[in-house]
Amino acid sequence: MHEFSVTKSLVDLCNEEAGRNNIEDVKKIHLKVGKFTGFSPDSIRFYFEHLKVNTRCRHASIVFEEIAIRIKCSNCCKDHTIEDPVLLCPACGSDRIELMSGREFYVASIEGE
Amino acid sequence: MKRIKILKPVLVSNQQRARENRTFFDRMGSLVINIIASPGAGKTSFITNLVKRMKNIHRILVVEGDIKGQIDSEIISKLGIDVIQINTATECHLDAFMTAQILPKIRKRYDLILVENVGNLVCPAEFEIGEDYKLAILSTPEGHDKPLKYPLLFHLSRVVVINKCDLLPYVDFSIDSAKKNIRKENPKALIFEVSAKTGEGFGEVIAQVEKEINAGKKKSQH
Numbered sequence: 001m002h003e004f005s006v007t008k009s010l011v012d013l014c015n016e017e018a019g020r021n022n023i024e025d026v027k028k029i030h031l032k033v034g035k036f037t038g039f040s041p042d043s044i045r046f047y048f049e050h051l052k053v054n055t056r057c058r059h060a061s062i063v064f065e066e067i068a069i070r071i072k073c074s075n076c077c078k079d080h081t082i083e084d085p086v087l088l089c090p091a092c093g094s095d096r097i098e099l100m101s102g103r104e105f106y107v108a109s110i111e112g113e
Numbered sequence: 114m115k116r117i118k119i120l121k122p123v124l125v126s127n128q129q130r131a132r133e134n135r136t137f138f139d140r141m142g143s144l145v146i147n148i149i150a151s152p153g154a155g156k157t158s159f160i161t162n163l164v165k166r167m168k169n170i171h172r173i174l175v176v177e178g179d180i181k182g183q184i185d186s187e188i189i190s191k192l193g194i195d196v197i198q199i200n201t202a203t204e205c206h207l208d209a210f211m212t213a214q215i216l217p218k219i220r221k222r223y224d225l226i227l228v229e230n231v232g233n234l235v236c237p238a239e240f241e242i243g244e245d246y247k248l249a250i251l252s253t254p255e256g257h258d259k260p261l262k263y264p265l266l267f268h269l270s271r272v273v274v275i276n277k278c279d280l281l282p283y284v285d286f287s288i289d290s291a292k293k294n295i296r297k298e299n300p301k302a303l304i305f306e307v308s309a310k311t312g313e314g315f316g317e318v319i320a321q322v323e324k325e326i327n328a329g330k331k332k333s334q335h
Contacts, residue, residue, distance in 0.1 A: 002236035013119075036264070037239070085265070086297045096300070105123050106122045108118070109120075110119060111114060
């Protein structure tokens with residue numbers, strides 16, 4: 001449900017950035033989404049179709065690029081890519097973990113003319 | 114066709130607004146706790162316990178976030194402290210802009226501002242409001258697996274309170290498993306076990322909050 005306000009922020013941000021860069025007609029929005037966020041691409045797409053009307057993004061589609069969850073273990077000094085956000089080292093079981101990636105949610109670029 | 118690099122978080126405006134709210138709260142010397150839990154976990158009863166035990170020593174404001182109605186505000190205002198209600202209408206969480214709307218109503222200095230977010234384990238986690246930290250409440254009837262099912266909230270919460278511990282004999286809930294699951298998401302989480310019904314366990318929670326209020330005061334004096 002929170003994707004509505006998130007998608008509104010996405011459209012506002014892309015519309016503003018397009019205006020600043022003299023892009024009247026945005027075709028693509030490249031969106032990076034970490035796997036340790038609570039955002040559903042399907043819901044974002046659903047709301048986007050409604051919210052993009054009458055903006056510079058009216059013809060745009062969103063290209064989602066997922067970012068894996070990566071952790072660094074301070075105990076065994078190894079990096080790991082993990083599927084589920086369980087912050088324990090899969091090699092040594094330590095909880096001295098630093099989250100390296102997975103929380104991203106940003107617009108990488110926009111394409112248009 | 115041209116491609117422009119943006120590299121900006123989607124929630125950049127919320128983050129910016131949250132920072133401005135935080136600056137306001139810091140200037141007022143208020144410790145702000147964003148309380149997040151599922152509906153019925155005992156957020157209002159938890160707040161009631163804190164308020165009853167702390168209101169004679171500290172100036173407390175409670176901010177109630179609900180989709181509709183003022184039921185919780187009415188409960189809290191009977192305790193004789195200030196309450197501000199935010200109705201989110203359709204939104205399932207509080208965000209920094211909704212929180213900013215109440216700032217003009219804050220005309221006194223409060224030591225502690227307890228914000229009761231909308232009952233939900235998912236959405237409120239993603240939106241900063243300008244808080245010092247998030248406090249998650251997990252109640253025993255919900256099950257000890259919830260931290261693994263809603264990992265983000267437990268990852269982001271500095272404090273996790275296990276509530277309704279008086280029901281432990283009647284529900285399938287293991288405190289050990291719950292703690293292990295919380296630590297899997299957040300090894301540094303401070304975990305407290307309480308019963309908002311009986312008042313058990315609140316001494317430790319209050320000692321922690323007092324410590325943070327005093328640390329904040331020291332900081333603002335420098």
